[in-house]
Amino acid sequence: MAVLEIKGVTKRFQTTTAVDAFSLNVADGELVCLLGPSGSGKSTLLRMVGGFETPSDGLIAIDGEDVTRVPPERRPTGMVFQSHALWTHMNVFNNLAFGLKLRHLQSAEIRRKVEAVLDLVGLGGYGARQTGQLSGGQQQRVALARSLVLEPKILLLDEPFASLDQHLRERLREEVRDIQQRLRITTLFVTHGQDEALALADRIVVMRDGRTEQADRPDVVYRQPETPFVAGFIGSMNLLDGVVANGVFTHSGLTVPLAVSDGVATLAVRPEALDIVDVAGSGMATIHRVTDYGTHAVVDIELPDGVRLKAMVPDARNWNAGQPVALKPRAFAAYRDNAAIFRSLDANG
Template sequence: MSKLLVENLTKTYAGTKAVCDVSISIGDGELLCLLGPSGCGKSTVLRMIAGFETPSSGRIVIDGEDVAHLPPDKRPTGMVFQSHALWSHMTVAQNIAFGLKLRGLTREAVRAKVAQVLELVGLAGFDKRYPGQLSGGQQQRVAIARCVVLAPKILLMDEPFSALDAHLRVRLREEVRGIQQRLGLTTIFVTHDQEEALTLADRIVVMNSGRVEQIGSPSAVYAGPATRFVAEFIGTMNMIETMVAAEVASIAGMPFSVESSDGPHRIAMRPEDIALSHLPGPGLPATVERILDLGAIRMVDARLGSGEIVKVQTGKTEACRPGERVWLTAGAMVAFDADGTVRRARPLRPEARLHG
């Protein structure tokens, strides 16, 4: 197992900073996800760690050694790409054995390691097949095996499941997580899929426009977004616009205390944190507009008197119909100012039960 430290990593293309002052530390055996939209710089960070891109500035330290000046083949890293990048004229065993042969291992040692890693990725008995005889998921397993068999200190994965169908992605990410944990491999996994990051990672690094927005455990990032971007990018979040004056704001006539300066703000509430009542009482009055049945849950679109639509997650058995009058109370909320900075918000009327 190994540790990785990235310090003030920056990459500039033609005067434009694709990555700006990124600092991350990854511990022994940790799986860290770089998460963000396309073009946010996450793959560029990964490629700089792997050695396929040269940093404009910054350090990349693996087990105390700065490797930023080393070529890819001299770094203790292994990379799994979006494409399988398998040699079609070689068998599965030959694809996996290629790197081992370059290291000068004996034929017996190569055969033993190939058999061992094929067992690890669930492809025992597939050694004589060619890539064209495998499914997409099986080809990606071979790509992972080819990387893992070289025993890298750091495993790098650049959206390896993006070309696969949804069910196969779920199964493979579970398998990869199992392999990573069994081997104790320090791993960085790049993805734009928030569900993938939330289910795979020990910690998530949320990136936007080349910068780090937030680093934390999946639960911490989801429950406590540090910026408006993180709140909107991860999960579903209701964002209701309001104005703050003298630390007081209002939504549909209900007053809130917002610990911030005067100006436009957004009150944020997740659908699962909002309770829906059919009986008049404290809370925000709303009218049901649409109900989406999502299997185990339902998503209700309710329109406030001020016109905003609020999404509310309810149970499968919740009796609700379009046009019905309901009252909404939230168990958690937060506010963001015009710069996207988190601000504390709470109701001025305790009976509303909207806790900041």
């Protein structure tokens, strides 16, 4: 069993608060992604869990034991950094064996553990290689293996794939997820990539200004974002500020029935939920650009006031720049005062 508890953790750097009264419980065997823009506090939080930063306030516990001020080498955590942080003067085997030697294990036991974890990450037989002879993806596998060989209770991953190309990044994240599920190791994963979080996580914690904006399953965060920030940060979202009067939302000629009280509101419509209709003569909007991705196309649409929206269509060939269109949102949500006030049934998935 390995349960991580973060209770009211704050980290201040002089006059800047990087993490602000943050709390989170990560269950045994759960993989939680901390997702947010640069400066949201996610990496600082991870470093505090790993012992590389000390909280200004709050408590961090693993299996009920307070580790808030325990140094990194004495915590049951393993951390994988974006930069790999491998020792270039050691070969792969010695990079992995170093921590085990500090534990005074016998040579035969060290070799058994190292070879087993290299097999686990798909690098069986690579022990004698120098780290400089490896590709970026192989180096990241070594960095992961170096953490796993110490059998940590909590695995910490700080944007480990950020420096890799897209195809390698996708392959490695699938491999990491498979390994994590096979070992059932409790994992905290930091990323600013929405696709990465949606593909990997049991739960996503969206962070903003050092606080939790929303924490839930990936499908819930995507389909039911609780704030305009989450709506705009997860996936692609059209956000329109407008006014509701007599049950109708209006923005620059676009009207949508909205059963909420009168006042300002922000309408949120995903591109895949925004239908466009060809209209003869003139419409409420004009197509600005069509981008064909083969499997689908994205149509950039300009409203009369210059605001641009995106719609996803199955075929690019029916649409052209300059074409007048009408807009028909079939699923949408609305926000006021930084909270959801309406969500259509289709928007719930």
